[in-house]
Amino acid sequence: MIPFNLERAESLEQALEFLDRDGTEVKIIAGGTDLMVELREISPGEKGPGTVLDITPIDEIRGIKDDGSTITVGALTPHREISSSPIILQYAPLLASACSTVGAAQHRNIATIGGNVINGSPAADSVPALVALNAEAVFQSKSGERVSLLKDIYLKPYQTDIKDDEILTAVRFPRLPEGATSSYIKLGRRNALAISRMNVAVVLVIKDGEITEARISPGSTTPTPDRITTAEELLIGKEPSEELFRRAGQAVSEEMINRSGRRWSTPYKEPVIAALTARALGEAAGEGV
Amino acid sequence: MKKLKLNITVNGQKHTLKIDPNLRLLDLLRENLHLTGTKEGCGIGECGACTVILDGRAVNSCLILAGQCEGREITTIEGVTPEDGLSPLQQSFLDNGAVQCGFCTPGMILSARALLDHNPTPTEAEIREAISGNLCRCTGYTQIVEAIQAVADGREEQQGSL
Ligand SMILES: Cc1cc2nc3c(=O)[nH]c(=O)nc-3n(C[C@H](O)[C@H](O)[C@H](O)COP(=O)(O)OP(=O)(O)OC[C@H]3O[C@@H](n4cnc5c(N)ncnc54)[C@H](O)[C@@H]3O)c2cc1C
Numbered sequence: 536m537i538p539f540n541l542e543r544a545e546s547l548e549q550a551l552e553f554l555d556r557d558g559t560e561v562k563i564i565a566g567g568t569d570l571m572v573e574l575r576e577i578s579p580g581e582k583g584p585g586t587v588l589d590i591t592p593i594d595e596i597r598g599i600k601d602d603g604s605t606i607t608v609g610a611l612t613p614h615r616e617i618s619s620s621p622i623i624l625q626y627a628p629l630l631a632s633a634c635s636t637v638g639a640a641q642h643r644n645i646a647t648i649g650g651n652v653i654n655g656s657p658a659a660d661s662v663p664a665l666v667a668l669n670a671e672a673v674f675q676s677k678s679g680e681r682v683s684l685l686k687d688i689y690l691k692p693y694q695t696d697i698k699d700d701e702i703l704t705a706v707r708f709p710r711l712p713e714g715a716t717s718s719y720i721k722l723g724r725r726n727a728l729a730i731s732r733m734n735v736a737v738v739l740v741i742k743d744g745e746i747t748e749a750r751i752s753p754g755s756t757t758p759t760p761d762r763i764t765t766a767e768e769l770l771i772g773k774e775p776s777e778e779l780f781r782r783a784g785q786a787v788s789e790e791m792i793n794r795s796g797r798r799w800s801t802p803y804k805e806p807v808i809a810a811l812t813a814r815a816l817g818e819a820a821g822e823g824v
Numbered sequence: 825m826k827k828l829k830l831n832i833t834v835n836g837q838k839h840t841l842k843i844d845p846n847l848r849l850l851d852l853l854r855e856n857l858h859l860t861g862t863k864e865g866c867g868i869g870e871c872g873a874c875t876v877i878l879d880g881r882a883v884n885s886c887l888i889l890a891g892q893c894e895g896r897e898i899t900t901i902e903g904v905t906p907e908d909g910l911s912p913l914q915q916s917f918l919d920n921g922a923v924q925c926g927f928c929t930p931g932m933i934l935s936a937r938a939l940l941d942h943n944p945t946p947t948e949a950e951i952r953e954a955i956s957g958n959l960c961r962c963t964g965y966t967q968i969v970e971a972i973q974a975v976a977d978g979r980e981e982q983q984g985s986l
């Protein structure tokens with residue numbers, strides 16, 4: 536392992552102070568399940584971070600709160616806690632499902648949602664669910680708070696717009712609307728340990744047999760995470776049916792090609808994301824009837 | 825690199841140490857404390873050979889900096905092994921043919937221990953899920969699941985040495 540200094544931040548204020556002041560390159564460490572692998576890959580002599588800043592002692596950015604309309608998940612909350620939280624299971628069950636599929640128990644016990652969001656892997660499990668929840672990312676720096684729609688922080692795979700002096704303190708989102716149903720499906724190459732190549736989160740509201748709201752948020756599909764409004768619009772005002780969901784799945788794969796172009800992986804991804812989307816919509820609709 | 829002061833409890837024993845900031849928990853256990861029951865397989869969080877219990881939860885010690893463990897409690901395979909003899913879980917692994925080369929065994933035992941501590945009556949699916957981050961190249965897992973099930977059912981407790 537390359538040499539670096541390790542600083543422990545006992546409070547958010549202390550961490551922000553440190554990021555503001557320090558001249559060397561600083562890397563934040565939370566659960567470390569992405570960062571430790573990354574640090575290990577830096578060969579001796581190559582330039583790595585001068586300092587690693589441990590934010591895990593900062594209790595103020597850990598835990599789940601519900602104020603009756605908005606749910607706030609502290610950046611340091613581990614996946615295990617999110618997937619078993621009664622608040623999340625009731626008002627955002629797709630996020631509980633997504634977090635329960637991250638790695639194995641050893642990872643979910645310490646890996647945080649903040650690390651998953653900022654690491655920015657296109658296959659990150661919590662991200663499609665958060666995008667389907669219309670989540671916001673909350674950043675803090677010495678100069679104040681910055682709030683952005685979570686989907687807008689992504690510049691490209693593995694890169695967000697977080698500034699050197701900022702910490703992600705939380706993600707937050709409105710409770711799912713009354714009567715909404717949802718589903719999260721992940722296609723892993725191996726049961727628990729595969730970083731998923733494709734996944735999708737969907738939300739449906741069905742009133743009197745008619746779809747009144749639809750959200751479709753696929754992972755590993757578009758250059759940056761997003762809802763696919765062309766597919767969502769197909770569903771509005773219609774009666775749920777297998778054929779309708781198949782067409783929506785088709786619309787997702789068409790939009791993938793519009794945005795990403797054709798690549799070596801397209802022949803695989805095109806049918807897979809269409810089928811996953813149709814299945815997820817079917818699951819969500821099945822819950823509702 | 826500035827050395828760091830670390831207070832850590834390992835297997836019930838408090839230690840105050842001066843460590844390198846880039847030391848992994850795995851290295852601290854093996855190199856500094858000579859607790860070599862914890863194994864290094866992949867070093868990147870995929871095999872589970874380095875599994876230890878941190879404040880009651882199974883974690884991969886290859887993915888944690890020792891310096892992140894200030895004031896925390898670690899249990900390793902040495903900590904679940906009685907002075908003489910074996911724990912019921914260890915005995916059950918032997919009785920059920922769940923140990924062949926043994927490289928994965930300390931990690932398996934600690935994942936199983938963490939599971940049973942939180943959920944004393946797991947289903948087979950819950951057992952499989954709890955050890956899904958522990959790879960075994962020898963046994964094919966069935967005997968391991970059976971060994972854990974036997975302890976959960978109380979069958980092993982009666983036969984075992986404890
Ligand atoms: C074997 C293995 C399997 C995995 N399987 C999956 C999987 O199935 N699905 C999946 O989605 N992921 C998976 N991962 C990846 C990883 O576990 C997750 O991305 C995890 O959520 C990262 O969180 P962390 O707390 O460990 O992040 P860290 O490694 O601590 O940090 C990750 C990045 O985010 C930055 N960061 C962390 N917290 C903050 C913050 N609050 N503010 C600003 N920056 C921050 C760090 O500087 C770093 O760049 C796997 C990893 C391994 C090793």
Ligand code: FES
Nearest residue numbers: 865866867872886
């Ligand atoms: S050595 Fe830690 S998981 Fe393989």
Ligand code: FES
Nearest residue numbers: 924925960961962
């Ligand atoms: S017994 Fe050999 S790896 Fe499990």
